[in-house]
Amino acid sequence: MIGSPVSSTFRKYSRILGLSLLFEIYSIKDLPIVTLVMNVVTIYQEILLHPRNSPFPGLNISAVNIPHPIRRSRLLDLHRGIRLTLSLQILYWKSIFPWSGIPLNYDDALQFLSGRHAKDMKLGLENIRSLLARLDNPERRFKSVHIAGTNGKGSTTAMLESILRESGYRTGLYTSPHLVDIRERIRIGGVAISRRDFLLEIADIQAAAEETNASFFEILTAVGFKVFADRGVDIAVVETGLGGRLDATNLITPELAVITEIGLDHTRILGTDMETIAAEKAGILKPGVPAVIGTQITAVKNFFEGEGKRRGAVLRYVMDSVKTENIRLAESGTLLNAWVGDRRFRDLRLRLLGAHQVENAATVLLIVDELRSQGWAIPERAVYDGLAKTVWRARLELLQIAPKIVLDSAHNGLGAKRLAHAIEEIFLYRNLTLVFGVLSDKDYGTMAEILFPLADRIILTRPDNERALDPYILAELPVCRGLRIEISEEIGRAWEFAMKRTRHNDLVCAAGSIYFVGEILRLMGENACGE
Template sequence: MCGGIVLTYKDALDYIYGFTDYEKQTAFQYTSERFDLGRVVRLLGLLDNPHHRFRSIHVAGTKGKGSTSAMLASILRAAGYRVGLYTSPHLHTFRERIRLDGEIISEGSVAALTERLQPLVAQVPDLTTFEVITVLACEYFAENAADLVVLEVGLGGRLDATNVVTPLVAVITPISFDHVQYLGHTLTAIATEKAGIIKPGVPVVSAPQPAEALTVIEAVCLARGAPLTVVDRAWTWRSEEATPEGQTFSARPTGGTWNTYRLPLLGNHQLGNAATALTTVDVLRGLGIDIPSDAVVNGLANVHWPGRLEVMGRHPWVVVDGAHNGDSAQKLAAALPALFPYRRMILVYGALAGHSVPDMLAALLPVADEVILTRVGNPRGVDPATLLVEVQARGRQAECVAPVGAALERALRIASAEDLVCVTGSLYVVADARVAWYRHVGEPEPPTDP
């Protein structure tokens, strides 16, 4: 409370976003001076170190870290634990970033926590938006007695604000090229940043990696005495059935028996994420965390993670996916014809500055019959005219229609019932498309911020 006026949710968001917000900037230096974990440690200390009052699982990686985090949180909840989940960015509302037992944080809690943090934040110069959010999340999980918290890294790992925890286990999902202007232009450099979450003696689970990235992870684990489990050495898995409603797969640990799992998330790459979650569960069990087998089955079957190969509509198919680098675009391009019967694919594409547009277009254009370029409602959104130059350089033509909602409406007008409309390029594009779709069909829109 300031001068007798209680902070509102909008006031809290304005305050939080008033700090330096690197999610909305297109150019900055990724250095330990700019991303100083000492600031986060100091602010947490002023709150009596809430991150010491819960056990955590720390998840880094280029792709799949959000899906893997959601799977782990769902499994742990099914096992009966009070589970926090911290992820970024959000699709529709800031509150999605901080979840407890599957429920997003309330507006009132955001406002009350922000009000409590304000006098303490004033004692720590140069804090960033993400640092403040991370501390706020830690305080929320601590005061609500979370048993276990799954923390997803925001950017990189080594200098990320979440890297103040000493987790039960560190998880590194697949590493590929993304944010190269900050993390480096080689897999070795990028993997070094991701491996920055590895702590002395803390077990590490690594998803299947390119050899160059795995070499880095193995070297860091050896140097820090951190036991390493590589997923495709510890588990074997195979697809059984995949439909637009979900997929079934079988998996077994090395030397173990096969079990069958149901997963609502689409795409063969999600099986790798699920195997990473299964491997992490094994490591947690070895640390004394009781996770029954039926909790694993139920947790995977009930995981919810929208915006990733998500089917919004049929006749025509309307699919949204947050792919934003070449690797994820390749996986999307392979998944669409494997999962959906369609005559033509109409691609609606938008991108953020800093993402690898050439690599994404190289993967997506060959499978697209029509292309509509759009602009996301984010300061980092790339002008469709700039995207058009890239498309034309590959011998293709495209329409430019903005904003995303108008682009989706255009795609639906030219689509037949046998076609597929795919909206992709970033989670920000997906968020705009999801809202536009709900308006189009007259369904309630997801919660948004003032």
């Protein structure tokens, strides 16, 4: 075996696997034994040459080469028995039916999902309902808070999960899209599930996904729900993907529904006016389920009042129930005082930057108040600590001080306004370099009009996404006339170009798309898995 000594434990492990395969081969009359053996050998090579992709925890080259009986004994650790059995199942079927497409390693799982991503998106709940039924309806086996909205839903989700975790609850967190690693979307206790667990979940769900013609997002939603149910979370905080009414997450019946600020985004799918978009978000409201509405726009509030009555949901409004005061914005974080009914919070510290995070925190405080009224034990200390510890990557994130590097996921007009306010009111710098990449289906004209005049230098690039906008189209916008514009289509070159021309007291800001800033994080060797 690649010239390495094999431990007795590994030999024993191989014999167990070999015996199980020989026992099963009697039921396969027309499969040549040579084919089976060659398939098994191929799989062994894959595991040994690419140990990080192996579904077998603890099996790696060092465990074979280095005489260390304690390390080798972990291969047969009963604590991992269930996962090992599932892994053997994958290996067995892969060896007999190598053409079956069952993922053997992490890259296989990503390739399978990528194939589903390529399918045309079809809004509706039929596929996800069928898929969850085949998995014994995991969405019915955990408690949840369901959060929708145009802007702020991700940050609100992250703050709430942090507070619930600080309260001692075993939490689940489901968000989208991801920045660097797909596992960011599914977390237990604030940490993304492992590669091994992700692989096993995808392998377990693959047949049902193909039978139901499930899409990329539907598969990940089902995996998230299954993980939350199987791991026995006390409560999961679930963010919608797109809209609400027909979103794959909308099969849960939560303890509480939340709708954050409403704005114009995904207009080709959700509609081109505020009321139409609000109606899609209102689709998560359910009879008898209380809801918190975060909008600060009176017309939108009036619309939701009608929707709440029509759907039999009792609504509470942040603009009526929460008062914030003495707000102090800084590069190190935000301090504020807040009133929720008769309860006062003095000197709350938000780790997340920006005035808009005060609005999100106000929404979270009302959510906490509602959950407490339902009997959830959330100490005041957990609220302070949870907000102060919340990490939500690439949301007005200050990565470096000299020179200052800020990443922001602003990808619509409202997000651009909030970023512009932060650039003008929070950060001190000499010159601003804006590195900008955007998708073609976004309101990039409005974003450019808001952000470009603030910059001393603008570097346009192309996100690594099939919907990316050609930066040369951006450069032709009227707002670009007279501005210092440079174009580098490859993100790595654009970032290198920006950093080479930046001095220690300058600010470099990357914005325009979640996918784009995710690529910047990857370039900088960062991850967003909470590990």
